[in-house]
Amino acid sequence: MKTIKKIGIYLLIMSFQLSFISLDTNIFAASRREAVRGKHAMVASQHALASQIGIDVMKKGGNAVDAAVAVAIALAVVYPEAGNLGGGGFMLVRFKDGKTTAIDYREMAPGAANRNIFVDDKNELIKGEGSSTIGYRAAGVPGTPAGLDFAFQKYGSKKLTWAELIEPSRKLAQDGYILSNRLANLFKSYKESLGKYADSKKIFLKGGEFYEEGDNFKQPELAQTLARMQKFGAKEFYTGETAKLIAADMKQNNGLITLEDLKNYQPKERPPLRGSYRGYEIISMPPPSSGGIVLLQALNVLEKYDVRSMEHNSSKKYHLLAEVLRRSFADRAAFMGDPDFTDVPTAGLIDKSYAAKRGETIDLTKASKSIDVKNGEIVGKEPTETTHFTVVDAEGNCVSNTYTINDLYGSAVTAKGTGVLLNDEMDDFAARPGKPNMFGLIQGERNAVEPKKRPLSSMTPTIVLRKDGSLWFAVGARGGPRIITAVLQTVINMIDHGMNLQQAIDAPRIHHQWFPDEILSEPFGMSSDTRLALENLGHRFAEKPLFVASATGIAIEEKTGVRLGAIDARSDGEAIGY
Numbered sequence: 001m002k003t004i005k006k007i008g009i010y011l012l013i014m015s016f017q018l019s020f021i022s023l024d025t026n027i028f029a030a031s032r033r034e035a036v037r038g039k040h041a042m043v044a045s046q047h048a049l050a051s052q053i054g055i056d057v058m059k060k061g062g063n064a065v066d067a068a069v070a071v072a073i074a075l076a077v078v079y080p081e082a083g084n085l086g087g088g089g090f091m092l093v094r095f096k097d098g099k100t101t102a103i104d105y106r107e108m109a110p111g112a113a114n115r116n117i118f119v120d121d122k123n124e125l126i127k128g129e130g131s132s133t134i135g136y137r138a139a140g141v142p143g144t145p146a147g148l149d150f151a152f153q154k155y156g157s158k159k160l161t162w163a164e165l166i167e168p169s170r171k172l173a174q175d176g177y178i179l180s181n182r183l184a185n186l187f188k189s190y191k192e193s194l195g196k197y198a199d200s201k202k203i204f205l206k207g208g209e210f211y212e213e214g215d216n217f218k219q220p221e222l223a224q225t226l227a228r229m230q231k232f233g234a235k236e237f238y239t240g241e242t243a244k245l246i247a248a249d250m251k252q253n254n255g256l257i258t259l260e261d262l263k264n265y266q267p268k269e270r271p272p273l274r275g276s277y278r279g280y281e282i283i284s285m286p287p288p289s290s291g292g293i294v295l296l297q298a299l300n301v302l303e304k305y306d307v308r309s310m311e312h313n314s315s316k317k318y319h320l321l322a323e324v325l326r327r328s329f330a331d332r333a334a335f336m337g338d339p340d341f342t343d344v345p346t347a348g349l350i351d352k353s354y355a356a357k358r359g360e361t362i363d364l365t366k367a368s369k370s371i372d373v374k375n376g377e378i379v380g381k382e383p384t385e386t387t388h389f390t391v392v393d394a395e396g397n398c399v400s401n402t403y404t405i406n407d408l409y410g411s412a413v414t415a416k417g418t419g420v421l422l423n424d425e426m427d428d429f430a431a432r433p434g435k436p437n438m439f440g441l442i443q444g445e446r447n448a449v450e451p452k453k454r455p456l457s458s459m460t461p462t463i464v465l466r467k468d469g470s471l472w473f474a475v476g477a478r479g480g481p482r483i484i485t486a487v488l489q490t491v492i493n494m495i496d497h498g499m500n501l502q503q504a505i506d507a508p509r510i511h512h513q514w515f516p517d518e519i520l521s522e523p524f525g526m527s528s529d530t531r532l533a534l535e536n537l538g539h540r541f542a543e544k545p546l547f548v549a550s551a552t553g554i555a556i557e558e559k560t561g562v563r564l565g566a567i568d569a570r571s572d573g574e575a576i577g578y
Contacts, residue, residue, distance in 0.1 A: 035564035036577055037562050038562065039561075039562055040394040041067075041391075041577060042390075042392050042563035043391050043576055044389060044391075044552045044565040044567055046079050046083070046387050047074070049177060050079065050083070051071065051574050053168045054068070055067070058393050060159070061157060062165075063156065064393040065156050066152065067399070068148075068151065069151060069165050070165040075387060077172045077173045080219075080409070081183075081408040084142075085237065085420050086144070087144055087405035087406070088105050088106045088144055089401065089403025090285045090457070091103040091147065091400075092283065092401070092462070093398070093400075096395045100463070101269055101270075102285055103267060104267060107139075108140055108141040108453065110261045113256055114451065115450065117256075117431075117449060118431040123432065125435075136256070138411040138422075138426050140425040141261045141262060141265050142420075142422070142423065143265060147403075149235075162230070162234075163231070166226050166230045173219040173220070173222045174220060178216060181213040184212055184213045187211055188210055193409065193412035197412055198416070199221070203419065221417055222419025223419070225237075238262045246262065246415040247262065249417075272292070275296035275300065277299040277303055277492075278303060280465060280467060281464070283463040284296065285461055288338045288457055289456075289459050290458055290484070291460025293344075294329065294331075295460055295488055296350040297355060298325060300352050301355045319539070320362070321510060321512070322512040323362045324362070325488075325514075326512055327358050327373055329481070329515075330370075330373050330514045332456075333442045333444045334374075336444070336456055337444070338447075338455075341450060354376060385404065385408045388461065388551070389401055390476065390552055392563050396471060398554070400474040402459040402461045404457075404459065404478075405423035405425070407424050410424050429443070430445070430447045433445045433447070433448050440515065458482075460484050460487045464491060464495075471556050473501050473553055477490075481513050482548045485513075489504075490505055490553070491504075506569045518540045519539050521541060522548055525545070549570075550570045554566070563577050565577055
C-alpha cells in the first residue's frame with residue numbers, strides 16, 4: 001500500500017485485514033461457496049446496490065454497456081473509497097458477435113505537470129501536501145465521466161437515456177443509503193487524511209462527529225453534480241459548472257488541474273491484447289495498462305511447465321510463479337508506459353518465443369535474486385485503490401471494467417461544492433524513475449511525468465474464451481500491482497487446476513513484483529512446511545501476510561448458458577442475476 005500519511009499505511013493494512021477477517025475469510029472454507037446463478041444476466045460488483053442498479057437497467061432493455069455505465073456511476077455513490085467520478089480506468093468489452101474493444105479512460109497528467117514536480121531541490125520525494133500521494137497536486141485529470149459517456153454513446157443499446165442511467169445513483173446520493181459497519185469504520189480509519197480537506201471532512205466524517213453503522217449517509221453535493229450531468233451530459237463535468245468548481249478549487253489550493261485540462265480530456269479506444277494459454281484465448285487490456293502484457297507474458301512462460309501436475313499451493317508451484325512474476329515485473333519497469341508518448345514493445349513482450357528465453361533463466365532448484373534479474377532484450381520495435389465489476393447481459397455481451405482513484409479515497413480531496421473525490425493517480429507515474437512508489441513498485445524512465453501523459457496502470461480487466469471461441473469467464477481485481485497476480489492465478493486455477501470461478505477466486509494466492517525482493521503470502525494461505533521449503537530455496541517473505549487483491553468475475557456455464565457471478569471472499573460486494 002501507499003506511503004501516505006505517517007500512519008496511513010498502518011491504518012490501511014489494519015482496516016483491510018480487520019474488515020476482511022470479519023467476513024470470515026478462511027479461504028479454504030470459502031472455496032466451497034457456490035457462485036450466484038442467473039439464467040439471463042449477471043452483475044458482479046463491490047456493492048449490492050450497484051449490482052441491483054445494473055440488473056434493473058438490463059431488465060428495462062439496456063445492454064451490458066448500459067448496465068456497466070449505471071454500475072460505475074452507482075459505485076461513485078455507494079463505494080466512495082474506490083468507485084468514482086474523479087478518477088479513471090479501463091473498460092474491456094466483448095460483444096455477442098465476438099467483436100472486442102478496449103476503452104481507455106485513464107487519468108491524464110495536467111498541462112502544468114513536469115518530470116520533477118514531485119521532488120525537491122535535493123531530488124528527494126516531497127512528502128505530505130504537494131506530493132504525488134495526497135492533496136490537490138496529486139490529482140490527474142479525471143477520465144471516468146468521459147469514458148462512461150464514450151461507451152454509452154457508441155455501444156449502448158439506445159433503449160435508455162443517459163439521464164435514466166444516472167437517476168438511481170442521483171437518488172441514492174440525494175436521499176442516502178444505510179451505512180455498513182465496514183464503510184463507517186473505513187471513514188474513521190481515514191480521518192487524518194480526509195480531515196485535512198473541508199469538503200471531505202464535512203461529507204465523509206460528518207464534520208468530525210463520525211458516522212456509525214446504520215446511519216443514513218447522504219451526499220447532496222454529489223447529487224447536484226449528477227443532476228447537472230443528467231441535464232447537460234458528461235461534457236458538463238469538463239466544461240460546465242462542475243468543471244468551474246473543480247478548477248477554482250484547484251487554483252485556490254495550488255493544484256495543477258485547469259479548465260483547459262478538463263476541456264481537453266479525451267478517452268481513447270484501443271485494440272485489446274490477445275494471447276493464448278493452453279489453447280484458450282485470453283483477451284486483456286493494452287498499455288497504458290501494464291496488466292495485459294504482464295498477464296500474457298507470465299502465462300506464456302508458465303505454458304511450458306506442467307502446472308496441472310503441481311499441487312495448487314505447493315512450494316514447487318509457488319517457486320515457479322514467483323520466478324515468473326519476478327521477470328515479468330522487471331520487464332514492466334523497463335519497457336512500459338503510455339504508448340502515445342513512448343514506444344512500448346508490446347508485440348515482442350507477449351511473443352511466445354520471448355517468453356521461452358525468459359523462462360530459460362529460471363532455476364527450479366533455487367530462487368533468483370531480484371538485483372540480478374534484469375529486463376529481457378526485445379528484438380525490433382513496434383510501429384491501490386481500484387474496484388472491478390463485470391456485467392454479462394442476456395444476449396451474451398460482456399463488460400469487464402476496472403476503475404480507480406488509486407489510493408483509498410484518492411488524494412483525500414473532495415473538490416469544493418461538487419461532492420467529487422479526486423484521485424491521486426500522479427503517484428502512478430515514476431516521480432523518480434527507478435525508485436519505488438507507494439506500492440513499493442519500481443517504475444522506469446518510460447513512465448516519467450509528462451504533461452498530458454497517462455500513468456502506467458496495473459488494472460487487468462480480462463476475458464477468457466473457450467476453445468470453441470465462446471465466452472467462458474471474465475475477471476478483474478482491485479489492489480494495486482497485486483491485481484495482476486490475482487487475475488493471473490484466477491486464470492491458471494480455472495485452466496490448470498480445474499476449479500470453478502468461485503473456487504478460483506477464493507483460493508490462496510501469492511504475490512511477487514520484482515522489488516521488494518520478497519513473496520507476499522496471505523493469512524491462512526500457506527502451510528509452515530511450504531513456507532520453509534520456499535525459504536530453503538532462497539525466497540524471502542514479506543514481514544506480515546496480506547491478502548493479495550480482491551477479484552470479481554462472471555463465468556458462463558457451458559451446457560446451460562447460466563451466468564455464474566463470483567465475489568471474492570477477501571472483500572465485500574454482491575453478484576446479482578436474473
